[in-house]
Amino acid sequence: MHSELVAALDIGGTKIAGALVDGGGAVLVRAQRPTPAREGGETVARAVEAVLAELTASPLWPGVRAIGIGSAGPVDAAAGTVSPVNVPAWRDFPLVDRVARAAGGTLPVRLVGDGVAIAAAEHWLGAARGHDNALCMVVSTGVGGGLVLDGRLHPGPTGNAGHIGHISVDLDGDLCPCGGRGCVERIASGPHIARRALDDGWRPGPDGDTTAAGVAAAARAGDPVAVASFERAARALAAGIAATATLVEIDIAVVGGGVAGAGEVLFGPLRRSLRDYATLSFVRDLTVAPALTGADAGLLGAAAAAVPDRWARTHTPASVGGHGG
Numbered sequence: 001m002h003s004e005l006v007a008a009l010d011i012g013g014t015k016i017a018g019a020l021v022d023g024g025g026a027v028l029v030r031a032q033r034p035t036p037a038r039e040g041g042e043t044v045a046r047a048v049e050a051v052l053a054e055l056t057a058s059p060l061w062p063g064v065r066a067i068g069i070g071s072a073g074p075v076d077a078a079a080g081t082v083s084p085v086n087v088p089a090w091r092d093f094p095l096v097d098r099v100a101r102a103a104g105g106t107l108p109v110r111l112v113g114d115g116v117a118i119a120a121a122e123h124w125l126g127a128a129r130g131h132d133n134a135l136c137m138v139v140s141t142g143v144g145g146g147l148v149l150d151g152r153l154h155p156g157p158t159g160n161a162g163h164i165g166h167i168s169v170d171l172d173g174d175l176c177p178c179g180g181r182g183c184v185e186r187i188a189s190g191p192h193i194a195r196r197a198l199d200d201g202w203r204p205g206p207d208g209d210t211t212a213a214g215v216a217a218a219a220r221a222g223d224p225v226a227v228a229s230f231e232r233a234a235r236a237l238a239a240g241i242a243a244t245a246t247l248v249e250i251d252i253a254v255v256g257g258g259v260a261g262a263g264e265v266l267f268g269p270l271r272r273s274l275r276d277y278a279t280l281s282f283v284r285d286l287t288v289a290p291a292l293t294g295a296d297a298g299l300l301g302a303a304a305a306a307v308p309d310r311w312a313r314t315h316t317p318a319s320v321g322g323h324g325g
Ligand SMILES: [Zn+2]
Pocket: 165, 166, 167, 176, 177, 178, 179, 180, 181, 183, 185
């Protein structure tokens, strides 16, 4: 009845989400635990196993044919290990092995980075549908992304390809925790948009919201410092997107995550800046679109990545519906 049912795990620094997802992208069963990110590696692993136990207890479980994992990175898909920056106890943690065993040891398990998962979700059900060459990114507390090339997900050898947040767009820019300098994330992430606005004299409104959402509200109201902070973030994103387009000829860049929720405050200057940076004939028609898969992007992407040969080729628009947001 539920064709091509897969189990999906979305592992982040704050929550571990799991789901059973059918071949049309419908989420049929859900489970979730907070990530005990400051505790030991075994404690984090047990939280993953608790999520899996809820899924395996479902009467639908016998129909599951594969497991997909999207994890905060870096990941090493070849080794089956993860070392999420925001889960310090997990370094080269053998996540694929643990999940495979907890699920009974018979199902194939595929691991990708969370940015790659977003790209899979947006290509399957979101704004990149029908595009054979796409960069999909998340701009929130960090900046991540993934690539679809020639109609297929391109995770790269270790599952991290397309990690646009850590390419440098400012040669003499600020040091980034990754060890680089002037990274896209160091300029365009929510915390850095807010930090720059505050440093330049912006003050929050009566609600005291000093996050990027607060800066976005001020920018919509015309506050010049808030506008400038979003414009700088947009330029950093545009430079990264233009570089990606020039390298591999993507025709769409999809942008999701909390900062993308700022809407035209971000997308307006982003489109303008792309005209400055994406100038050659073969990248000039590049479009930018907001992501459509919303809060379930990580789960849907993990589900898509679980069956790599299925999602890219066989999904017709008729089999999909009601998963925007
Ligand atoms: Zn960096």
